[in-house]
Amino acid sequence: MPQALAEVSDKPQGTARPASRAPRSTPAARTVLVRAAAVLVLLGVWQLLALAGFWPPVILPGPVQVWDQLLITSDAANGQGGYAGSTLLERLGVSLRRVGYGSAYGILIGVVLGLVMGLVPLVRAVTEPAVTFLRALPPLAYLSLLVIWFGIDEEPKVYLLMIAAFPPVAVATATAVTGVNRQYVEAAQALGASRGHVIASVILPASAPEIITGVRLAVGIAYSSVVAAETVNGADGIGGMVLNAQRYNQTSVVILGLFVIGITGLLIDTAIVGVQRALSPWRGLV
Secondary structure (H helix, E strand, O other), rough: OOHHHHHHHHHHHOOOOOOOOOOOOOOOHHHHHHHHHHHHHHHHHHHHHHHHHHOOOOOOHHHHHHHHHHHHHOOOOOOOOEEEEEOOOHHHHHHHHHHHHHHHHHHHHHHHHHHHHHHHHHHHHHHHHHHHHHHHOOHHHHHHHHHHHHHHHHHHHHHHHHHHHHHHHHHHHHHHHOOOOOOHHHHHOOOOOOHHHHHHHHHHHHHHHHHHHHHHHHHHHHHHHHHHOOOOOOOOOHHHHHHHHHHOHHHHHHHHHHHHHHHHHHHHHHHHHHHHHHHHHOOOOO
């Protein structure tokens, strides 16, 4: 008997087959499932409240009514050309174009100004109060002034989004540049790098995560301001649709517009986060 046990113990341990295990879901898959379940629960609660009749449909329409409005506003052949002559996709495209132009100009100005503010202390001392002043102002506060200066066409809307977008980028860029490790800069200079090369190859890459965080804030502020920008001769945008529906108590259209703005904003933010991870894959690992 001991000899048999010894023979068994002499056999390689790796020959035993591991017990089969059920595949485990990845954390990303679990996150998607949890979020999908949360959305379904919220939709169910919303539908139950609508069916309970605590409020009339003009106050709280159900998800089905909002879905019907989505189909109506997306159909160009419904006799009205979508909603008041434009489909939902066309209106969304107009609003996204405005947000794109305003955000692009604001981000460009913010990155350049923030870089100079971070590199030149005198410029930062002069410009920081003005940037902070603009950042504290709600965009709707200076919309009327822009209309007086530039009229009611596209210019005031784009300028409004540009002014709303550049302060967070400028502040984030200046803070990131001043926080770059001086040892990296000194090492590059010791290797013979010029000032421009140090900025391009050391300062900007090291500042990229914070700059993109400022870009996320800027795009979010610009998108949240697009409704205010489209209240002035902006009937062709998604904000104009919401404003027009509010005038006629079309609550389902208003809710649809809010959902479209929120979902597209979420998708844009997700894309920016993807760019941030691609440009700074080391972030969160060290």
